Amino acid sequence: MPDVTLIDAVTMALAWELEHDPSVVILGEDVGVNGGVFRATAGLQARFGADRVMDTPLAEGMIAGVSIGMAAQGMRPVAEIQFMGFIYPTIDQMLNHAGRLRNRTRGRLSCPMVLRAPFGGGIHAPEHHSESTEAIFAHMPGVRVVIPSSPARAYGLLLAAIRDPDPVVFLEPKRIYRLNRQHVEDNGKALPLDVCYILREGEDVTLVTWGAMTYETLKAADRLAKSGVSCEVIDLATVSPIDYDTILESVEKTGRLVIVHEAARTCGVGAEVAAIVAEKGLYDLKAPIRRVTGYDVVMPLFRREMDYMPSVEKIVDAIRDTLED
Amino acid sequence: MPDVTLIDAVTMALAWELEHDPSVVILGEDVGVNGGVFRATAGLQARFGADRVMDTPLAEGMIAGVSIGMAAQGMRPVAEIQFMGFIYPTIDQMLNHAGRLRNRTRGRLSCPMVLRAPFGGGIHAPEHHSESTEAIFAHMPGVRVVIPSSPARAYGLLLAAIRDPDPVVFLEPKRIYRLNRQHVEDNGKALPLDVCYILREGEDVTLVTWGAMTYETLKAADRLAKSGVSCEVIDLATVSPIDYDTILESVEKTGRLVIVHEAARTCGVGAEVAAIVAEKGLYDLKAPIRRVTGYDVVMPLFRREMDYMPSVEKIVDAIRDTLED
Amino acid sequence: METIADFAIQYSQFLDPEGNASADVPDLARDVDELVKMYRVMTETRVFDTKAVNLQRTGKLGTYASCLGHEATHVGMGAAMREEDVFAPSYREYGAMFWRGVQMHEVLLYWGGDERGSDFEKPRHDFPFCVPIATQCLHAAGAAMAFQLRGEPRCALSSNGDGGTSEGAFYEAINIAGARRLPMVFMVVNNKWAISVPIELQTATKTLAQKAVAAGIPGIQVDGNDVIAVRHWVERALARARKGDGPTLIEAVTYRLSDHTTADDASRYRKKEEVEAARRLEPMIRLRKYLTALGAWDDEKEHRLLEEAAAKVDQAVQRYLNIPKAPVEHMFDYMYAELPLALEEQREHAIRYADREGNGHA
Amino acid sequence: METIADFAIQYSQFLDPEGNASADVPDLARDVDELVKMYRVMTETRVFDTKAVNLQRTGKLGTYASCLGHEATHVGMGAAMREEDVFAPSYREYGAMFWRGVQMHEVLLYWGGDERGSDFEKPRHDFPFCVPIATQCLHAAGAAMAFQLRGEPRCALSSNGDGGTSEGAFYEAINIAGARRLPMVFMVVNNKWAISVPIELQTATKTLAQKAVAAGIPGIQVDGNDVIAVRHWVERALARARKGDGPTLIEAVTYRLSDHTTADDASRYRKKEEVEAARRLEPMIRLRKYLTALGAWDDEKEHRLLEEAAAKVDQAVQRYLNIPKAPVEHMFDYMYAELPLALEEQREHAIRYADREGNGHA
Numbered sequence A, B: 001m002p003d004v005t006l007i008d009a010v011t012m013a014l015a016w017e018l019e020h021d022p023s024v025v026i027l028g029e030d031v032g033v034n035g036g037v038f039r040a041t042a043g044l045q046a047r048f049g050a051d052r053v054m055d056t057p058l059a060e061g062m063i064a065g066v067s068i069g070m071a072a073q074g075m076r077p078v079a080e081i082q083f084m085g086f087i088y089p090t091i092d093q094m095l096n097h098a099g100r101l102r103n104r105t106r107g108r109l110s111c112p113m114v115l116r117a118p119f120g121g122g123i124h125a126p127e128h129h130s131e132s133t134e135a136i137f138a139h140m141p142g143v144r145v146v147i148p149s150s151p152a153r154a155y156g157l158l159l160a161a162i163r164d165p166d167p168v169v170f171l172e173p174k175r176i177y178r179l180n181r182q183h184v185e186d187n188g189k190a191l192p193l194d195v196c197y198i199l200r201e202g203e204d205v206t207l208v209t210w211g212a213m214t215y216e217t218l219k220a221a222d223r224l225a226k227s228g229v230s231c232e233v234i235d236l237a238t239v240s241p242i243d244y245d246t247i248l249e250s251v252e253k254t255g256r257l258v259i260v261h262e263a264a265r266t267c268g269v270g271a272e273v274a275a276i277v278a279e280k281g282l283y284d285l286k287a288p289i290r291r292v293t294g295y296d297v298v299m300p301l302f303r304r305e306m307d308y309m310p311s312v313e314k315i316v317d318a319i320r321d322t323l324e325d
Numbered sequence C, D: 001m002e003t004i005a006d007f008a009i010q011y012s013q014f015l016d017p018e019g020n021a022s023a024d025v026p027d028l029a030r031d032v033d034e035l036v037k038m039y040r041v042m043t044e045t046r047v048f049d050t051k052a053v054n055l056q057r058t059g060k061l062g063t064y065a066s067c068l069g070h071e072a073t074h075v076g077m078g079a080a081m082r083e084e085d086v087f088a089p090s091y092r093e094y095g096a097m098f099w100r101g102v103q104m105h106e107v108l109l110y111w112g113g114d115e116r117g118s119d120f121e122k123p124r125h126d127f128p129f130c131v132p133i134a135t136q137c138l139h140a141a142g143a144a145m146a147f148q149l150r151g152e153p154r155c156a157l158s159s160n161g162d163g164g165t166s167e168g169a170f171y172e173a174i175n176i177a178g179a180r181r182l183p184m185v186f187m188v189v190n191n192k193w194a195i196s197v198p199i200e201l202q203t204a205t206k207t208l209a210q211k212a213v214a215a216g217i218p219g220i221q222v223d224g225n226d227v228i229a230v231r232h233w234v235e236r237a238l239a240r241a242r243k244g245d246g247p248t249l250i251e252a253v254t255y256r257l258s259d260h261t262t263a264d265d266a267s268r269y270r271k272k273e274e275v276e277a278a279r280r281l282e283p284m285i286r287l288r289k290y291l292t293a294l295g296a297w298d299d300e301k302e303h304r305l306l307e308e309a310a311a312k313v314d315q316a317v318q319r320y321l322n323i324p325k326a327p328v329e330h331m332f333d334y335m336y337a338e339l340p341l342a343l344e345e346q347r348e349h350a351i352r353y354a355d356r357e358g359n360g361h362a
C-alpha cells in the first residue's frame, strides 16, 4: 500500500481496532458523515455504521463523561475532541473520574478509554484552535498522555492507547498531520507506551522534544551537524508517565540537555524533564539545562503565531549556548 | 484586637474590601447565611447584604463564567469554590477567558476577579476534598496563582489579589486554617504579589515550599538546626508568576535545593522551580536538587492520606541526603 | 402567535402522610410481602444511619452524609431496578445500595477513609459513590449507551439532588439521553436543600421534573416520602426504557431531616419549624400505618424488626472496626493495570516510610 | 395524577417568505425608515460576507465563518438593543455587530489573525467574538448581574447556535438568569446545523425555545428570516428585562446557507435540495418585496444601495490590508496590566528573534 500521512495512520489504526474489537466505538463532534474536521474518521461511519461511529451533541464534558461510563461497563470508547482548545470541559471528568475509577474501586471498575485531540499551532487557525496544554493532563495521576510524531508512531501508539486498560489522552500534532508520508504496515502491531523514541543518536547534546517540535528539533540537529555538532534527539512520545531512564542515559553520555516544546514554558512538561535530570543526572551535566518553548503568553492569532513558537534558529542558538557554557 | 487564625484573616480581608470598594462582591455556594463551609464568609451577608454576598446555584463553571462577565463590566467579584476538588469545571472559563480577556481585546476589557478555594489534605476529609492541583492554574498564562501560609500573608495577599487588575486564583491551605494565631492589623494594607517570602534564613540548604507544607518544612529546619544544619526556608507565595530571583540568590548562597509540595510530583510547580535553577543556577549547585512531594497517585482516602504527604521525616531525610551528596 | 408545543408536569402520591391510600393505587400497594420487604430495608437503613452518625460523633468514622428522611425515595428506586441494571448514586442513597446488595460495612469503610468500601462484593458493576455533584449522570448515560450498543435489556439509573440539577453535567446527561433514547432513568431527589442553599435560590422552576422538557424527555414529580409512588413510577420508567422508548426524569420530593453531613450545622440556616413540619411527612410512619391497616404489621413485628436491624448494624460496625488499614502500597497498586516503571521508586519510598513508622500494614 | 405545571411554546412570524405581512404586525412594520435602515445593514452585511469569503479564497484572510442567511436574525437582534446594552456574540453575528458600531475592517483584522480586531473602537463594552461554544452566555449573565447590582437600566444579550444549546454552560447560564431574574436575553440562532451535526442529533426537543422551561423563564420561537419578528420580540424581551421582570430565551429559526466556515465543505453532509429549499426562505427577498409593496423600495434604490455597500466594503478591505502586523512584543504587553518581572526575559527573546528576521514590527 502507498505511503501514508500521520492522519492517514490515525484513521488506519481506528479502522483496525473497529474491525478487530467489537467493544471499540468512536464518538465525538462531526466524526460521522463528515469524517471529522481533519478527516481523521473519514469513511469510518460508512464502513462500521452509526452505532460504532457516533456524532454526539456539542458538549465535551458529556463526551468525556459518557466515555467513562461506557468504559466502566466494558466498552472501549475512542472519543474525539475537535481541538485542544475545547478540551477543558473534559478535565473534571478526566481528573476526578477517568484517572481514578480503578483506584477508587480497588480494581472493581476500570476506564479503558482514549480521548483524542489535535493540538498545537502553525496552521493559521482561528482563535483557540492552536493550543498545547498537554502539561495539564500530564499532572493527572492515572491518566496517560501520548503524543505521536510520525505516521508509524501514530499508528502503533494509537493502537496501544486503545488497547491499554487505562485511560489515555492521545494528542495529535495537527501541524504535521500531512507534512510527510511514510510506509506503515497495516498489520495491527502496536508500539510500546511509556518509552521514549530516539530519533537520532548523538554525542554532544541531548535534545528532548515531542509532537510537531520533533521536526524543528531534527532540523536544528541537521544544521549543527554541518558544523560538527552531534545531537541526540529524543521523542518523549509518552509524555506521562515519562521514561526517564532513556533521557538520563542520554544525558550521561552527552552531558548537555536542551528541551523543546511548543506549550507555554511555566509548568510545562519540559519543566518535569529538567527537574528529573537535575535530580538524577546532575553530576552528568556539563552545562545548564535549556528550554526552548512557547512563551508564557496566550498563543497569538496567526499573524504572530510563528513568533511565539520555538523556531529552528531559537533551538540552534540554545544548543550553541549550551555547548559554549 | 485579638490574634487571628488564617481563616479569620481571610474573612477580615474580604470584609475590608467589601467595606471600602463598592465594586467588590462575593459569590459562591453556601457563602451567604451559612458563611461558607469553612466559615470564611461568616457574617458577611448579614453585614453587607445578599446583593454583595451571593449564594449561587450549584455550578462551578457558572460561578467562574459570571465572575468573568461581572469583572469585564467593572465589578471585582471574589468567587469561592467550596473545595479544590470541585474547581475543575472552572478551568475552561479561567484558561480560555479569564487569563485572556485583556490580551484578546488588546486591553479594551479586563478581568479583575479572584477565584478562592481551600486546598490540600490532612483534615480527614471525604473523597475529592483534599486535592492540590495548583500546577494546572500555574500553567495558565494571564492567571496569577497565590497561596498564603500565615494569617498575615492571608490578609495581605488576599487584599492584593482582590485589588489586582488581573485574575487571581487564591488557594487557601485549609489544613492550617486554624492551626495557629497571629496578630494581624486590620488596616487594609496589602502585601506584594509576585514575590517569595523568606520564612527563615540559612546557609547550608535552600528549602522552597508553599501553603501548609511551610509548617512541615520549618519543623524539618528546626530539627536539623539542632544538628547544626542551617536551612533557608522560602515560601513561594505567588506560585505563578514565580519570583525566581529570590530563589536563585538563595541557591547561590547555599548551593543546595530541596523543594517540598503536597501536590503530585509529575509536572507539579516544584518541577518548574527545579527547572529554573537547573537553567539559571546550575553552577551554584553543589548537589542534586531534591523534591519531596505527594506521590503520582490519587490522594488516598484519609486512613492513608498522611502516608501520601511529605512528612517532617521525609523532608529531613531529603535534606540530609542533599548535604551528603 | 401560534402554539407549537406544550407540556404538562404531573404529580403522583398514593400514600398520604397518614397512611391513607388513594383510589388509584397500583398492584404493588396490595403486595404485602414486597411492602414489608421495603419497610424492612427502610428501617435497617434508618437504624444504620443513626448508628453511623454516632460513630462519627465518637471519632470512629469520618464525615458522614445522613439519609434521614430519604428512605422511601432511596429504597423505592433501588427496589424498582433489576439486579443487572446499573446504579450511579451520589453519596447518600444507602437504602438503594443496601437493596442492591451493598453491605453496611462497605459503606462504613468508605466514610471511614478506606477505598475498599467502594469495592462492593455485589453489585460488581454499579458505580461507586460520587462526590463531584452530577458527574455520575454522565456515567449512567454512558452505561446506558453500552447496553444499547450491545443490545442488552439493561438500564442505568442515576440519582442526584436538587442542587445537582444546576450543574451543566446534569443537563448534558439528560440531553444526550433524550437525543439517543437511552435506556435510563434520572432520579432527582429534591430534598429542598443543597447544604444551605434552598431550592428557591437554585432555580426559578416550579418543579425540577420540568427540567426534562429541555431534553425532550418525559418528566414527572412523585411524593418521595411515598415508597409506593417512587417504586411504581421508577418501575414504569425502567420498563419503558427497557422497551427502547427512552429515558425518563423522575423528581422525588422529600426532605433532608438531618444536617447535610456530620460536618454541617443546619440550624445555622434552617428554621426549626420547617424541619418539624417536614418531619410530619416522613416516609416510615405512613408506610407502617398503611401496613397496620392492612393487618400486615403490629407492634410486636415492629419490635422484632428493630431488634434484628440493630443486631445487623452492630455486626456491620464490628466488621468495619476490625478491618485493619490496607497496605500503604495499595495507593499505587490500583492506579494502573500495571504499575509504570516511573512510579516504582515512589512506591518503595512510601513503603519505606510507612514501615519505619510501623505503619506499613495495620 | 394531577397536573401541577404546564407550558406552551409560541411561534411568531409577521412577514412570510413572499413578503406578505400578517394581520397582527407590530408598529415596526409600518416604520419605513427603520425597515430601510435594517435592509441597508442586512445588505451591507451580505456584501461584506461575500467579499470576506473571497478574501479567504485568495489567501488574504484566514478561516472565516460566513453569516449567509442569518442577516435578519443578526440585524434584528442588534437593532433591538440599546447602545448601552452589552452584546456577547459567538463568531458570526456581523449584522448585529455592524449595527452596534463595530467596523468591517475590525472584523477582517480578527479573521486575519490580528488581536486588534477585537479592540472595537465602539462599542467599547461589548464582548469580543467567542469561539468556545456557549461560554459567552455566562459572560452575558455576569454582565447582567453587574447591571442589576449597580441598578443600571441596561441589559445583556448573548447569542449562540443550536449546537451551543447542548453545552452545560448554556444551561447553567439560563438557570442562573432565571434564578436571579437577570436583565438579559438569550438568543438561540437555530440554523439547523452545527457544522455537520443536524439539529435532530443535537437534542430530542421539538423546539429549542422549550429549553427555557428548564430555567423557569419564558421561551418563544420566531422566524429568524423575518427581521420584523426578530426585532419586535427581542425589543419586547429587552423591555421586560429592563423593567426587572427577568430574562427571555428567543429561538430564531433560520438556516446556514453557507459552509460552516471557509474550512468546511457542507456538500459532504448536506443535500443540495435542502439548501435550495432553505434558500427560498432567506430573509432579504421577503423584506425587499414588502418594502416594494409599501412603495418604499425600487430597483434604482436597490442598485444604489448595492453600489454604496460595495464601496464601503472595498474601503474596509483596503484599510484592513494596509494595517501592518502589530509589534511582536504586543503578545506580552496585554497579558497583564503590568508585565511581571518573570516575563521580561521572554519578551526580549521574542523581540530579538523577530528583529533578526526583520519581522519585529511590519
Ligand SMILES: Cc1ncc(C[n+]2csc(CCOP(=O)(O)OP(=O)(O)O)c2C)c(N)n1
Residues within 6 Å of the ligand: B029, B058, B060, B082, B086, C092, C131, C132, C133, C160, C161, C162, C163, C164, C165, C189, C191, C193, C194, C195, C256, C260
Ligand atoms: C461539583 C461539586 N461542587 C460542590 C460540592 C460540595 N457539595 C457537596 S454536597 C453539596 C450540595 C448538594 O446538594 P444536592 O444536590 O441537593 O444534594 P443533597 O446533598 O441535598 O442530597 C455541595 C455543594 C461537590 N461535592 N461537588
Ligand SMILES: Cc1ncc(C[n+]2csc(CCOP(=O)(O)OP(=O)(O)O)c2C)c(N)n1
Residues within 6 Å of the ligand: A029, A058, A060, A082, A086, D092, D131, D132, D133, D160, D161, D162, D163, D164, D165, D189, D191, D193, D194, D195, D256, D260
Ligand atoms: C466548546 C467548543 N467545542 C467545539 C468547537 C468547534 N466548533 C466550532 S463551531 C461548531 C458548531 C457550532 O454549531 P452551532 O452552535 O449551531 O453554531 P453555528 O456554527 O451553527 O452558528 C463547533 C463544534 C468550539 N468552537 N467550541
Ligand SMILES: [Mg+2]
Residues within 6 Å of the ligand: C161, C162, C163, C189, C190, C191, C192, C193, C194, C195
Ligand atoms: Mg438537596
Ligand SMILES: [Mg+2]
Residues within 6 Å of the ligand: D161, D162, D163, D189, D190, D191, D192, D193, D194, D195
Ligand atoms: Mg447551528
